[in-house]
Amino acid sequence: xxxxxxxxxxxxxxxxxxxxxxxxxxxxxxxxxxxxxxxxxxxxxxxxxxxxxxxxxxxxxxxxxxxxxxxxxxxxxxxxxxxxxxxxxxxxxxxxxxxxxxxxxxxxxxxxxxx
Amino acid sequence: xxxxxxxxxxxxxxxxxxxxxxxxxxxxxxxxxxxxxxxxxxxxxxxxxxxxxxxxxxxxxxxxxxxxxxxxxxxxxxxxxxxxxxxxxxxxxxxxxxxxxxxxxxxxxxxxxxx
Numbered sequence: 001x002x003x004x005x006x007x008x009x010x011x012x013x014x015x016x017x018x019x020x021x022x023x024x025x026x027x028x029x030x031x032x033x034x035x036x037x038x039x040x041x042x043x044x045x046x047x048x049x050x051x052x053x054x055x056x057x058x059x060x061x062x063x064x065x066x067x068x069x070x071x072x073x074x075x076x077x078x079x080x081x082x083x084x085x086x087x088x089x090x091x092x093x094x095x096x097x098x099x100x101x102x103x104x105x106x107x108x109x110x111x112x113x114x115x
Numbered sequence: 116x117x118x119x120x121x122x123x124x125x126x127x128x129x130x131x132x133x134x135x136x137x138x139x140x141x142x143x144x145x146x147x148x149x150x151x152x153x154x155x156x157x158x159x160x161x162x163x164x165x166x167x168x169x170x171x172x173x174x175x176x177x178x179x180x181x182x183x184x185x186x187x188x189x190x191x192x193x194x195x196x197x198x199x200x201x202x203x204x205x206x207x208x209x210x211x212x213x214x215x216x217x218x219x220x221x222x223x224x225x226x227x228x229x230x
Contacts, residue, residue, distance in 0.1 A: 004158075033216075035218075040222075041222055041223070042119075042121075042204050042206075042220030042221055042222050042223055043159065043204070043218070043220050044220070045217035045218065048216060048217065055216075056216055056217060058217060090158055090159070092218075098216035099216070103149075103161065103164070104149070104161070105161065106151070106158040106159045106160070106161075107158050108157055108158040109157075109158045
């Protein structure tokens with residue numbers, strides 16, 4: 001049973017550039033959330049996708065955007081990168097949308113370094 | 116919004132001893148409280164969770180207790196082993212019919228089990 005998979009695992013970008021991170025949810029899951037984890041901190045909720053729509057959003061600027069595809073996979077896009085965007089970006093998946101109450105599983109994350 | 120406080124930030128125990136990590140939350144509407152273990156360079160792994168209709172839950176060496184009146188919950192690890200060494204995060208959310216699906220995390224506890 002494939003878990004949550006993310007790519008790439010590590011990447012380095014320059015200030016001002018744009019980045020796209022990818023996530024495939026756990027087999028059978030249809031809901032994807034993205035979290036940002038700065039060094040030494042707990043993960044912070046960015047947004048959630050269900051039925052190809054953004055359902056909820058945390059306190060992140062519009063530079064952070066996403067997409068969910070018909071196969072439930074998802075992308076996180078960050079524009080105009082800042083040094084402060086350097087973090088581990090985690091994808092989490094579950095089944096049944098924001099009201100389901102089902103367990104959330106995390107991927108291994110994508111380490112983004114902005115220089 | 117929800118705020119989760121976690122203590123201690125670091126915890127060092129001898130192999131075989133017990134470890135206790137405590138969290139408090141602010142939103143009385145929160146009804147789901149998972150605990151995640153994060154090893155270096157990896158994503159958070161769910162180790163146990165508890166819902167608000169239960170006061171205690173146990174899974175082998177791991178147990179979680181919840182006091183809804185006081186708005187705090189704790190993770191108990193007995194007979195600790197070196198492989199228990201990791202960062203542990205508590206989290207809180209409204210689940211299963213609530214409008215707020217996101218997990219709000221504490222800042223984490225670095226547990227070190229000394230052989």
